[in-house]
Amino acid sequence: MSNITTIVSTMTAASFVEVVEAFTIILAVGVSRSWKPAFIGTGLALIVLAALVVILGPLLGLIPVELLQFVIGTLLILFGMRWLRKAILRASGIIALHDEAEAFARETDQLKRQHAERRADWIAGTAAFKAVLLEGIEVVFIVIAVGAGRGMLGYAALGAALACLLVLIVGFVVHKPLSRVPENTLKFVVGLLLTAFGVFWVGEGLGADWPGDDLSLIVILGVLAIFSFVAVRMLRGYYSSNAKAVA
Amino acid sequence: MNIIRITLRELIGMFIDDGALALWSIALIGVIAAAVEYAGLSGFAGGILLLAGCMLILAESTYRAARKKSQG
Numbered sequence: 001m002s003n004i005t006t007i008v009s010t011m012t013a014a015s016f017v018e019v020v021e022a023f024t025i026i027l028a029v030g031v032s033r034s035w036k037p038a039f040i041g042t043g044l045a046l047i048v049l050a051a052l053v054v055i056l057g058p059l060l061g062l063i064p065v066e067l068l069q070f071v072i073g074t075l076l077i078l079f080g081m082r083w084l085r086k087a088i089l090r091a092s093g094i095i096a097l098h099d100e101a102e103a104f105a106r107e108t109d110q111l112k113r114q115h116a117e118r119r120a121d122w123i124a125g126t127a128a129f130k131a132v133l134l135e136g137i138e139v140v141f142i143v144i145a146v147g148a149g150r151g152m153l154g155y156a157a158l159g160a161a162l163a164c165l166l167v168l169i170v171g172f173v174v175h176k177p178l179s180r181v182p183e184n185t186l187k188f189v190v191g192l193l194l195t196a197f198g199v200f201w202v203g204e205g206l207g208a209d210w211p212g213d214d215l216s217l218i219v220i221l222g223v224l225a226i227f228s229f230v231a232v233r234m235l236r237g238y239y240s241s242n243a244k245a246v247a
Numbered sequence: 248m249n250i251i252r253i254t255l256r257e258l259i260g261m262f263i264d265d266g267a268l269a270l271w272s273i274a275l276i277g278v279i280a281a282a283v284e285y286a287g288l289s290g291f292a293g294g295i296l297l298l299a300g301c302m303l304i305l306a307e308s309t310y311r312a313a314r315k316k317s318q319g
Contacts, residue, residue: 082264203294206283242317
């Protein structure tokens with residue numbers, strides 16, 4: 001039961017971040033141009049994503065579970081450490097925090113400048129298509145990676161669907177980019193979770209007999225969280241003292 | 248064709264941001280897998296080494312980024 005909860009909540013948090021990013025672009029297209037290209041672009045991207053799931057899903061069943069855990073664990077480590085690295089650097093003030101309001105303004109401005117062009121609808125539709133496809137591919141990957149390792153694809157997909165529903169409800173109620181979502185905090189947590197899942201599954205793929213079985217996932221997560229917290233503190237100190245020295 | 252190129256670039260970008268981080272991570276997993284398979288290292292010890300290695304790689308990558316940024 002706790003495993004199901006972990007998978008559903010991991011997927012909801014991870015997908016939430018990606019859906020918010022896609023929603024920002026769809027909203028920018030709808031507001032600055034019109035809703036028709038925004039919905040057509042979104043619909044086409046969702047069809048491509050559904051085709052990807054239909055094609056990739058059955059192929060997973062053909063791969064031995066240890067090999068699947070090893071390969072997916074490796075991809076999760078790469079994916080999770082990339083998120084975690086960025087989150088640590090953002091929390092330490094070394095790179096700027098991601099701002100949905102700024103992304104919305106940038107996209108709206110770009111689309112408005114193309115307003116006079118004859119192909120403006122096409123450009124706006126393509127922007128929505130690209131945003132949904134690219135963010136959606138990340139969601140599909142996380143669903144497959146988190147769900148397939150333990151045969152819980154359905155629960156992982158449920159988590160992703162919950163995130164989509166949540167963003168749509170909140171988005172249409174406030175009718176603004178969801179800039180108040182603590183995206184950087186969410187990315188930090190998801191980076192930790194994905195890296196922890198990756199280490200756990202690569203270990204399982206190598207035949208590791210983790211003490212406490214799934215409970216060791218929490219220990220791995222805790223160790224990574226402590227490490228990240230210490231890293232943020234140390235980098236913040238290093239960066240502020242060196243930045244002052246340079247100034 | 249443009250959308251395919253962008254999608255492929257984005258797909259690769261999903262896993263690789265800092266090239267060195269990705270390369271070191273793959274090398275770490277490869278070495279540990281080889282040690283488990285051929286040198287008799289237990290799977291559990293491999294898992295612990297993997298966790299420690301990941302933290303070391305992350306520490307190096309973030310420190311390098313901080314140093315680069317502070318040097319302008």
